[in-house]
Amino acid sequence: MRRLMTGNEAVAEGALLAGCNFYSGYPITPSSEIMHIMAAELPKRGGNFIQAEDELAAINIAVGASIAGAIAMTATSGPGFSLMQEGIGYAIMTEVPVVIVNVMRVGPSTGQATKPAQGDLMQARWGRHGDQALVVYAPSSPQEALYITHKAFETAELLRTPVVVLTDEFIAHGREVVEYYDLKPVRRRIQEKPEPPFGSEDPTRVPPLPPLGEGFNVMFTGSTHDEWGYRDVHRQEVHFKLVKRIWDKIWMNSKSLFLYEKQGDDDAEVTFVCYGSVSRSVKGAIAVLRSKGIRAKLLRLITLWPIDWEVLEREIEGRVFVPEMSLGQLSFDVEKFAKVEKINKVGGGIPIYPSDIVKAVVEVMR
Amino acid sequence: MRKHFARKYLREEVLPSTFCPGCFNGIVINAFLKAVEELNADMRKVVFVSGIGCSSWIPSPHIKADSIHTLHGRAIAVATGVKIARPDLNVVVISGDGDLASIGGNHLIHAARRNMDLLVIMVNNLVYGMTRGQASPTTPLGLRTATTPYGNFELPMDICRILEQTNANYVARWCISNFFKLKDSIKEAFFMRGFRFIEVYAPCITYVVRYEGKTPGEKIRELFSVCMPKETADERKAIPIGVFKREDKPGYVEMYSEYRRSIS
Numbered sequence: 001m002r003r004l005m006t007g008n009e010a011v012a013e014g015a016l017l018a019g020c021n022f023y024s025g026y027p028i029t030p031s032s033e034i035m036h037i038m039a040a041e042l043p044k045r046g047g048n049f050i051q052a053e054d055e056l057a058a059i060n061i062a063v064g065a066s067i068a069g070a071i072a073m074t075a076t077s078g079p080g081f082s083l084m085q086e087g088i089g090y091a092i093m094t095e096v097p098v099v100i101v102n103v104m105r106v107g108p109s110t111g112q113a114t115k116p117a118q119g120d121l122m123q124a125r126w127g128r129h130g131d132q133a134l135v136v137y138a139p140s141s142p143q144e145a146l147y148i149t150h151k152a153f154e155t156a157e158l159l160r161t162p163v164v165v166l167t168d169e170f171i172a173h174g175r176e177v178v179e180y181y182d183l184k185p186v187r188r189r190i191q192e193k194p195e196p197p198f199g200s201e202d203p204t205r206v207p208p209l210p211p212l213g214e215g216f217n218v219m220f221t222g223s224t225h226d227e228w229g230y231r232d233v234h235r236q237e238v239h240f241k242l243v244k245r246i247w248d249k250i251w252m253n254s255k256s257l258f259l260y261e262k263q264g265d266d267d268a269e270v271t272f273v274c275y276g277s278v279s280r281s282v283k284g285a286i287a288v289l290r291s292k293g294i295r296a297k298l299l300r301l302i303t304l305w306p307i308d309w310e311v312l313e314r315e316i317e318g319r320v321f322v323p324e325m326s327l328g329q330l331s332f333d334v335e336k337f338a339k340v341e342k343i344n345k346v347g348g349g350i351p352i353y354p355s356d357i358v359k360a361v362v363e364v365m366r
Numbered sequence: 367m368r369k370h371f372a373r374k375y376l377r378e379e380v381l382p383s384t385f386c387p388g389c390f391n392g393i394v395i396n397a398f399l400k401a402v403e404e405l406n407a408d409m410r411k412v413v414f415v416s417g418i419g420c421s422s423w424i425p426s427p428h429i430k431a432d433s434i435h436t437l438h439g440r441a442i443a444v445a446t447g448v449k450i451a452r453p454d455l456n457v458v459v460i461s462g463d464g465d466l467a468s469i470g471g472n473h474l475i476h477a478a479r480r481n482m483d484l485l486v487i488m489v490n491n492l493v494y495g496m497t498r499g500q501a502s503p504t505t506p507l508g509l510r511t512a513t514t515p516y517g518n519f520e521l522p523m524d525i526c527r528i529l530e531q532t533n534a535n536y537v538a539r540w541c542i543s544n545f546f547k548l549k550d551s552i553k554e555a556f557f558m559r560g561f562r563f564i565e566v567y568a569p570c571i572t573y574v575v576r577y578e579g580k581t582p583g584e585k586i587r588e589l590f591s592v593c594m595p596k597e598t599a600d601e602r603k604a605i606p607i608g609v610f611k612r613e614d615k616p617g618y619v620e621m622y623s624e625y626r627r628s629i630s
Contacts, residue, residue: 046626060443
């Protein structure tokens with residue numbers, strides 16, 4: 001299949017190809033087109049669509065539907081993403097698969113509602129209270145948005161976890177040719193006989209979800225619970241075992257979860273580390289720098305959490321630049337390995353142009 | 367010795383419960399399970415959803431059935447997702463006045479607007495019991511609580527009167543002292559379609575008393591005495607008890623499947 005698509009359309013298509021059959025959401029720019037497509041498509045395909053009364057409801061309805069067996073998602077943007085954090089924390093604690101797409105816009109607060117930004121990286125990783133981990137992906141084009149959204153559903157089912165897909169307004173409303181083949185719907189793993197739904201001998205794997213309505217007497221709770229779901233709000237060892245396992249199932253799989261793109265010259269004098277739409281300006285800048293005799297490479301993170309730190313350590317060479325449409329969040333990661341030159345621009349819907357990047361590099365390298 | 371009828375519905379391993387001595391939540395459990403017993407309902411097809419607070423512990427962990435214990439205020443939202451994804455299941459929300467009427471008030475009103483096919487039992491204990499007795503949206507005028515130490519000066523809300531104005535199919539309120547009315551009401555609403563709401567007026571035995579300088583017996587009797595049949599109650603002074611609304615409109619699930627049929 002080959003179609004001209006915006007990033008939002010590609011997200012919706014990727015979700016539908018993954019077998020998403022439940023959408024609950026609340027309107028918010030610049031993510032609303034995802035909701036519009038799901039509102040039109042899901043009822044036709046026997047799925048369910050509900051426009052929630054607010055984002056608190058949107059995420060919690062999706063989680064309830066997922067517990068009941070649906071392949072569920074929601075999409076939102078900054079302010080709505082903030083409202084969803086508690087519900088995402090609940091999905092982490094109860095180990096319920098759900099995909100949350102956040103089309104990043106300029107914040108904080110209402111900010112500039114229609115303008116792109118990359119300010120929600122830390123919120124996606126750390127927005128919940130308590131010790132927790134989930135998976136965050138960030139595509140850089142409509143093409144990749146389709147595949148990564150599909151991938152997000154696979155990962156959510158595999159690890160029984162919420163997965164966040166971070167796009168931004170450039171990707172969401174940018175229109176490009178998207179090609180896709182052979183994407184299969186994900187499969188929900190359901191227990192056939194009662195077994196502990198919240199425990200696993202293998203820390204990298206998660207047991208299937210229990211079915212509702214089959215007499216399994218399932219207990220879901222966001223409170224600390226043992227492997228059968230019995231609440232235990234007192235014992236240290238029960239809590240530690242639970243949160244450590246939820247942490248480990250993400251981080252012990254960091255090598256396989258960590259997707260990245262590498263491009264440019266070996267033996268580079270300059271390494272760019274970035275993610276999302278900004279990487280496209282970086283690619284333009286690398287070509288210009290090469291013409292100026294500066295060898296540069298790009299390390300683009302597709303998975304923003306968890307991170308395979310060894311890749312960063314291995315790939316970073318020369319002077320390191322981290323361009324971001326924020327005042328700098330990804331740069332904290334890179335600073336673990338090198339002195340970082342930050343290139344930051346946010347607001348007004350103005351991208352970081354290749355010329356901005358070239359200028360910053362030339363100034364430092366001179 | 368014959369076992370109490372309710373024990374087959376309970377997770378005996380979690381008994382005795384953690385409710386305070388004298389707590390009315392036990393009577394709510396009894397009324398619910400008696401209704402189930404008399405209906406001969408299949409508990410495998412019931413999913414309980416509750417929020418945060420004492421009454422949210424009625425189903426989770428006490429009742430032996432599928433149960434989802436959610437975030438504070440979000441029981442109805444989660445229940446909505448469960449019901450839409452699995453319309454064959456009877457989804458029952460049991461939660462408190464703080465959880466459903468305060469922090470979850472928006473979901474309550476919108477579920478009623480949608481006539482969402484849920485049975486919602488709101489145990490109104492007049493305060494936040496689990497967090498040690500702060501005022502709630504249903505705290506009567508003048509009551510001393512942890513956050514109204516000189517007497518509540520805010521006016522309470524009557525959830526039944528609000529929901530009466532929505533598209534809900536069934537709205538009723540009972541005083542916990544009238545066990546059989548409550549049990550019969552649960553029986554009546556159990557298999558109805560659409561949004562069914564039953565408020566159980568059951569003052570917190572511990573915290574509506576604590577700051578009042580009265581004995582539990584005195585204070586509870588005083589609070590019970592304001593409950594009057596709605597047909598005759600003077601609502602300026604009394605809490606009207608009875609069925610406020612009883613209709614049989616198609617609920618959300620039927621309307622959505624009709625919508626889906628109409629476009630395919």
